[in-house]
Amino acid sequence: MGLGVTPSKKANPPKEGRKTSTPAKKAVKFGPPRSASKVTTSGKEKKNLKRKEPVSSESEFEEEIVKTTTGGSSRKTVKGRKVPLNVPSAPLDNVSFHFEDGPTRWKFVFNRRLSVERNLSKDFLKCKELMELISAAGLMKTVKALGVCYEKLVKEFLVNIGEDCNDPTSHEFRKVFVRGRCVNFSPSVINQYLGRSIDEIADMGVSQDEVCKTITGNFVQAWPKKNNLSATRLTAKYALLNKIAAANWVPTTHSNSVATGLARFIYAVGTKTSFAFGSYIFEQTFKHAKSLAVQMTITFPTLLCGIILD
Template sequence: MPRSKKQTQEAGPSSGKRKAPSKKTSKQPVTYDDTKFETEGAWLVYKKDTSGRNIIPERRVLISDFANELLGHVIERNKWETFVATPRVAYVEIVKEFYANIHDNLENPEHPNYQQVYMRGQYISFSPLVILRYYGLDDTENNVFEAATTNLDEVVTSICQGIDHWPDGRSTLNYKTLLPQVRTLDKMVSANLLPTTHTSTVTMERARLLHWL
């Protein structure tokens, strides 16, 4: 008989932080464990996919490293001090289990576990509203999610210099095409909001976020 799953809890401080995996601490479960995985399918996703993946850690943003005051202004205006603070230690295995447990009905309002994920015996709510409240942000910040559907030509026009449309057949932009002030914002986005080690190019997702900022 599977163990009973506890009531839903809201996401805590360790749910959103990432850290590079350690070979010494990464231990793949031998058999399906229902205290870690909601279903056997989630365990198989972990076993075949997420357990072997690297996790890109968040990096601290040092405002003093930038030549202008734009970044500091944006951080202060949007109350993002928590974003750019020194990242807390993350538990790599829990992060990987989190991604393995994300289910297909995550965004289905009619599903009993809408915007929830099963973690270590209980369901954790990690809706946009919960995340905003954790960071002390106003609910009106939800409009950031509209960035995901913004027309790419509009994005390019607002963040780039010398081009007015997304390059044909390309999935990324050259970092050098960004406006100088946007390059500053991209350093913060690449360090904290969408951590990446590939900073010479800008993905569509990152470009849309830069446009919203």
């Protein structure tokens, strides 16, 4: 059996709950249903399903069936932001909105695909050095014994993240209101959920060239100026960390190359360098909340569900 990861479970969202100020046809209740089950799709939706390609030709990961993102390629610009046209409408039944523009933004979030985290395989878990590095980074909850991911709950959470969530002067600073409940959401909350130190950590003071030399075992002395680093240049340890990161931490389908952000992430894990993981996850989530892009995938959905339901 090869090294790999298995997808975490995805379940149908809860069906009942409290109405908010925004009119909705039916009430919804916060929390999971009595029993979790896999997401079911109608015959029409099944036509839009396709199997995701393995991470590489010799992928150590198990394949995962995911939804295809739809939407027109043409775009228009609104308030400096590019807005895709011809985005399919999204059902508003049983959706709780905290902001007036929620119903307008909902279709953009609804039509995104989740990049669901995957459990590491037994062979990966037997790699003592790798597990020690992940444990030291406080990221075990992102690769092992993953909980259930409620797709609709995650998307409702995103659409209800407002600008005030990142504004220290606002009374809604670090708060997200979803399904009639206030969820505290901040880098420290994320770190606490992961079992890491809640103290804020400064960004790594290391150059990209130093990162490049370390993860390639000094094989490449400087970061490529025009292209990303080839994954074939990584040492065995960082090649394994890259596989995990590409699936769970910095999701990407470009398995043959390593981008700067992903490189710095695996460098921090591999060298046990202090890194603001909580801030990174918070910033990625906040970016998804503000964006109207449909093609981008939603990262850390299982982790977000855990925080919402904690």
